[in-house]
Amino acid sequence: MTYHLPPAGSTSPLEAWRAGLIAGLGAPGFALIASFIGFGALARELGLSLPLALLSTMTIWAVPGQMALAEMQALGADFLAIVIAVTLINARFLPMTLPLFAYLGSHAGGLKRKASLYGLGQFVALTFWTGSMRVMPLLPMGQRMPWLYGFGMSCIGISLMATVGGYVAASQLPIAIKLALVFLNPLFFLLVFSADVKGADNIAAIIAGAAIGLAVHPLWPDWSLMAGGVVGGSIAFVIGERMGARRSKPAEPDSQEP
Amino acid sequence: MQTILDSRDLWLLALVVAAGLGSYLWRGLGVWLSGRVTLDSPVLRWVTCVSYAMLAALVARMLMMPEGPLAAAPLVDRVIGCGIGLGSLFLLKRNTLAAVLIGAGTLALLSVLRAIGWL
Incomplete structure (x- = not known):
């Protein structure tokens, strides 16, 4: 996948911002459109209103957490159970944010510098991160932040439009299409798990999380995600550390991590 | 005046905002920590494992025991x-x-x- 860059030799922040905006309209845009059409359709089918579906795209800004929220509120789960589930499912943003922001240099500077860094943090999610990690080394320091802002704004803009599209489509289209739309996201993550996830600990986490989550769900639906995540993830972590003790090489950050 | 938002709507609004703040927690923490910690620490590996396991539990449930139209x-x-x-x-x-x-x-x-x- 290639991403739109400012013209060679340019150092203008405005040109970088514009290039970032255009980059979001390419291939990353297609992935977001499919994903958020799927989420919009799911939100409608699970009884979430369109304004709340859009607000979740802006605030949670990552389909897995949004799917968890839509599903769990439809199941009648506890407020706290839902907030904790969404929060933990998004814990992967921490290891994603660290290497990306390392490209932006020192935090030193006034309030404006801090505000722009923390504001930029809100954009971190799979598609944004994958593209940004690819582009950052190619840009001079002064163009990095503007490019990221442009890219993030077009990613969220496209996703908001697709959320509306999926929501409306689910109310108008026949059941067969509706089924296909709500199937898009879980299938997408199944495929990512099957092909792109690297590292023994992460693969073990997926297997253990799925097995424990399914086993606990009929007994304890509110907390089955938490059980799968915390118990399954911890088992996988222990397995990974045991295996890691034998090979000393640190793992590369995985570019396809969801 | 007619009530525009009923209590379920307010509950859902609070839920979406709280879940958004919970998600930002990791993003903000990541910005704050960038440049201060190394990427290959056991805590970060554990956090990644929990996040993967939880996502897998969600996906497995949505495919095997779905709510909504997929259940049909x-x-x-x-x-x-x-x-x-x-x-x-x-x-x-x-x-x-x-x-x-x-x-x-x-x-x-x-x-x-x-x-x-x-x-």
Whole structure:
């Protein structure tokens, strides 16, 4: 996948911002459109209103957490159970944010510098991160932040439009299409798990999380995600550390991590 | 004056805002920590494992024990849709987007075939 860059030799922040905006309209845009059409359709089918579906795209800004929220509120789960589930499912943003922001240099500077860094943090999610990690080394320091802002704004803009599209489509289209739309996201993550996830600990986490989550769900639906995540993830972590003790090489950050 | 928001709407609004703040917690923490900690620490590996396991639990539940319209599709149709999606992924040299569309299309097709009585 290639991403739109400012013209060679340019150092203008405005040109970088514009290039970032255009980059979001390419291939990353297609992935977001499919994903958020799927989420919009799911939100409608699970009884979430369109304004709340859009607000979740802006605030949670990552389909897995949004799917968890839509599903769990439809199941009648506890407020706290839902907030904790969404929060933990998004814990992967921490290891994603660290290497990306390392490209932006020192935090030193006034309030404006801090505000722009923390504001930029809100954009971190799979598609944004994958593209940004690819582009950052190619840009001079002064163009990095503007490019990221442009890219993030077009990613969220496209996703908001697709959320509306999926929501409306689910109310108008026949059941067969509706089924296909709500199937898009879980299938997408199944495929990512099957092909792109690297590292023994992460693969073990997926297997253990799925097995424990399914086993606990009929007994304890509110907390089955938490059980799968915390118990399954911890088992996988222990397995990974045991295996890691034998090979000393640190793992590369995985570019396809969801 | 007519009440525009009922208590369920307010509950959902508070839920979306709280879940958004919970998600930002990691993003903000990541910005704050960038440049201060190394990426290969045990705490970060554990956090990644928990996040993966939780996502897998969600995806497994949505595919095997779904809520909403997917619950109306028989398990065998959902499994066939996943199988065709996975098969396409490897045949299409890992083009995830195309494989997802093929798998979801398969589920739609099966549902049409059932509706017209061919299955």
